Amino acid sequence: MASVDAQQQAEAQKFVDEVLLAQPRGFCAGVDRAIEIVERALEKFGRPIYVRHEIVHNTFVVNDLKSKGAIFIEDLADVPPGATLVFSAHGVSKAVREEAAQRGFSVFDATCPxxxxxxxxxxxxxxxxxxxxxxxxxxxxxxxxxxxxxxxxxxxxxxxxxxxxxxxxxxxxxxxxxxxxxxxxxxxxxxxxxxxxFPQVREPKKQDICYATQNRQDAVKFMAPKVDIVIVVGSPTSSNSNRLRELAERLGTPAYMVDGAQDLQPAWFDGRARVGLTAGASAPDVLVQAVIDRLKQLGAVSVRNIDGVKETVEFPLPMGLGDRSMAELRASRS
Structure with a gap:
């Protein structure tokens, strides 16, 4: 088996030449905010902090927060009385809000604005x-x-x-x-x-599909025709990451979604000299960098950003968790 893997890697090294990075890619303001809410709650109130559902749909992010003291649950009955509870970025029903209030939890809402x-x-x-x-x-x-x-x-x-x-x-x-x-x-x-x-149906005043989803899809539309293969960094449960992979395939470019560098298969790059790389809105940049490093091991000699939209959207944290701007919070993580 090892000799087969070595042969595949040797073949890939003959073909992978350049990596084009979609812009924008990775974390959006809503994801940044949601993760920061959990981290700030842990910092302020100590472990454990309970989170209803995965805070965002990314395995690396969830496991990282677990290691810091977050406990992810689906049923509020699993949360002890008086505990601190965070609602995930995806939002919750009115029934869940009412139950949380009845149970007396201290709640921080990480629902994307x-x-x-x-x-x-x-x-x-x-x-x-x-x-x-x-x-x-x-x-x-x-x-x-x-x-x-x-x-x-x-x-x-x-x-x-x-x-x-x-x-x-x-x-x-x-x-x-x-x-x-x-x-x-x-x-x-x-x-x-x-x-x-229903000709008289009322549409939203502004499209509900978020700016980050739109921007990442537009970036893939721009990038996919310029490359031989598209790699999307994102977890299987991530809706917006799945849509990026599907979009690239719809445009005629082979595409694969990976949770991280360990999922890359050398055989994918056989005869595909130019690789397009993007990441879903819940995928951290550390995973993108690891994929870039792996592609370099597979022969890539050039990595460059494609021109695209620069996102400047920021969302404030809930009251009681600090007043630093999201730009400062992002800088503190890097």
């Missing part, structure tokens, strides 16, 4: 008598959190065919919201089908 915006919109329009179509993936915690803002009157649509199964009480009082980490193109296709069936 862009997800919170969707929750606020749903609650506001529901008071005006609207029902909702939610475009998203069944079982994803963000979708469960958004749909859980209402007890009824919100219909999940995962693909165009599902639109035919939506039967609102009043088609003139129907609004649409989307999961923030969807494929921009897929969401647009479904939205068109919704508008065709």
């Amino acid at each position: 862009l997800v919170t915006k969707v929750h606020v919109e749903v609650s506001k329009l529901a008071r005006e008598g609207y029902e909702f179509i939610m475009i998203g993936h069944k079982g994803h915690p963000e979708v469960e959190g958004t749909m859980g803002q209402l007890r009824e009157g919100i219909y999940l649509v995962e693909e165009v065919a599902d639109v035919a199964n939506v039967h609102p009480n009043d088609p003139t009082k129907l609004a649409v919201v989307t999961q923030t980490t969807l494929s921009v193109d897929d969401a647009a296709e479904i939205l068109e089908a919704v508008k065709l069936r």
Whole structure:
């Protein structure tokens, strides 16, 4: 087996030449904020800090926080009375919030502000008598959190065919919201089908798909035609990372998603001299750097950034966890 691996590596070394880095890639402001909330809570209140669901969908991040004293749970019954609890970046339903309050936990909300915006919109329009179509993936915690803002009157649509199964009480009082980490193109296709069936449907004032998801997908659209293969750093549970891989493949470029450098297979690069590299919004830069180092071992001699959008968005921390800016917080981690 070792001789086969050595042969594959030798072959890869003949072909891998250049690595192009998508811009932007990796952590977004919402992920930065969520991780910092857990770290600051640990610093201020000591271990353990309980977190409902994975704070973000990345194995490295979750394991790192576990090592610092975070305990990840799904059922609030697993949290002892009086404990400090953090809601994940994906958001939670009203029922979860109410249960946490009833149990008397000290709660810090790490829900991404862009997800919170969707929750606020749903609650506001529901008071005006609207029902909702939610475009998203069944079982994803963000979708469960958004749909859980209402007890009824919100219909999940995962693909165009599902639109035919939506039967609102009043088609003139129907609004649409989307999961923030969807494929921009897929969401647009479904939205068109919704508008065709329900011409009076109310759309969000601003697209629900977040700026970071949009920017990373745009960067892959720009990069994929210029390379022979795309590597996406991200965990299997990460919706936005999966969408990046799918997008590259849709554009005709072979693409693979890896949790880290250890997942790279030398045979992938046989005959593929130029590698495009990106990372989902929940993947830390340390993993990207490790992948770059591994690609250099496999023969890459040039690594360069592709021009792209420079993100400057910052979100404040909740009250009680400090007032340093996110730029300062990022600098303290590096």
